[in-house]
Amino acid sequence: MNDTDNIFQRICEDRDTLSRAFRQIADFLIAEPREFITNPMRVLSEKIGVSEPTLIRFARHYGYQGLPDLRLSFAMSLATRDTDVAADMEPRLKDKEVVNRIAKQMIAAKAAELTAQDQSLLLDSGSTTQFLAENLVSAPAKTILTTSLNSVLILRNAEQHRLMMPGGIFRHAAMSLAGRMAEMNLADMTFDTAYIGADTLHPEHGISTYSEEEAHLNRAMIRASKRVVVLADASKFKGPALHRICDLSDVDIIVSDSTLSSQVRSAIEATSTELILAELSLPNLELEDTHE
Missing domain, CATH: 3.40.50.1360 (Rossmann fold)
Structure with missing residues (x-):
């Protein structure tokens, strides 16, 4: 798995080189980090306009097994930048239950x-x-x-x-x-x-x-x-x-x-x-x- 401190920066840097569907996910993640972390996959799929398998492929593109561990890592990367902001973006318990x-x-x-x-x-x-x-x-x-x-x-x-x-x-x-x-x-x-x-x-x-x-x-x-x-x-x-x-x-x-x-x-x-x-x-x- 990638360094949690770098994942937000990596996605920002990669944005222009990503496929159209992956770029939609990246744009949403950057603009609405709380929504990305806290919404169920089904809701995210509807909000972003991509399929659930595409969300999983996006996570695997960055070396994660699935969406839950990407979101935990992403939340941690935000916490590195600003602890007070991160407190409002606590990961879902369902994600924590699945990862590890x-x-x-x-x-x-x-x-x-x-x-x-x-x-x-x-x-x-x-x-x-x-x-x-x-x-x-x-x-x-x-x-x-x-x-x-x-x-x-x-x-x-x-x-x-x-x-x-x-x-x-x-x-x-x-x-x-x-x-x-x-x-x-x-x-x-x-x-x-x-x-x-x-x-x-x-x-x-x-x-x-x-x-x-x-x-x-x-x-x-x-x-x-x-x-x-x-x-x-x-x-x-x-x-x-x-x-x-x-x-x-x-x-x-x-x-x-x-x-x-x-x-x-x-x-x-x-x-x-x-x-x-x-x-x-x-x-x-x-x-x-x-x-x-």
């Missing part, structure tokens, strides 16, 4: 092993923590508070658990609750572990997310927990710092995958944060389906 899906599922399975120590836990609204919720359906009884509506739907029939939500403002792109109400409801509560995701992670700059509102809520979750576990696939270690959640020193365990670079591994292992890696083979990576 196998890695996220393997990470979630590893994190599920850690929950054996928990009687109570917090789950944030990330795509990887949503996969963790799937692993908890048949787990022994726990008290689970989550900000994710999708995780509630996943766990709704797991009657052994005591399932809670904190209230708050509905965030459409993330299918989650956030805001002051949610933070206040966490203020007087204590949980064994908070399992949170991240949009970017850097050994020096810490953990960050597209949404400033979500960053505030994640910090409240951290304060309400005795242990903090961050779930982040290897791609999350390549992006710029966004809205900061916390420093690495505030995290007890990072669960990532075995494609994480040796340089990043060494940097994390030099800190007090434990690093756990889910084994991920190259054949598994090739099976991913990034069609919307």
